[in-house]
Amino acid sequence: MKRIAAIMFSLLISAGITTAHAQVPGDEFVGTWKSPQMVDTTIEIRRTxxxxxxxxxxxxxxxxxxxxSRTAELVRLGMLHVGGTSVxxxxxxxxxxxLTLGPTTAAGFVRQPQ
Structure with a gap:
């Protein structure tokens, strides 16, 4: 838990505060995301x-x-369950x-401008 808080704090400092104005629950996830921890990884999320x-x-x-490519479902407001393995x-x-991959593994992602 402390690790997730530290990741979120470092992302907040390095990326600044961005806000998403979700019109429909789950819209906050739609877009392209990059992470300072996983520099070689880009995540793109689309609604189907x-x-x-x-x-x-x-x-x-x-x-x-x-x-x-994996399918995902909104399990509750602010939480997307991806492919049965990731949250x-x-x-x-x-x-x-x-992105939480396990009990001690997490990475923060920041939305990229369109």
Whole structure:
């Protein structure tokens, strides 16, 4: 928990405060996201008829990229469950999306301007 708080604080300092004005629950996740902790990773989230599509692109150091596409569902306000393995939580006060991969593994993502 302290690690997530430290990540969120460092992102707040480095990226500034951004806010999303969600019109529909879950709209706060839609967009392109980058992380200072995972510099080679970009996440793009789009709304579909059945929920959400999450594309995670990881740049390869030798060129090219690996792209993983997974479906996601909004389990409660501010929480997106992705592909049965990951949880994305959105902090409305900071505009930061925290990707939780396990009990001790998390990374903060900041929305990229369109």
């Amino acid at each position: 008829e059945k929920g959400y599509l999450v594309q995670e692109m990881q740049q390869n150091v030798f060129g090219g990229a690996q792209v993983m 994305y939580e959105y902090d409305q006060s900071t505009g930061i999306m925290v």
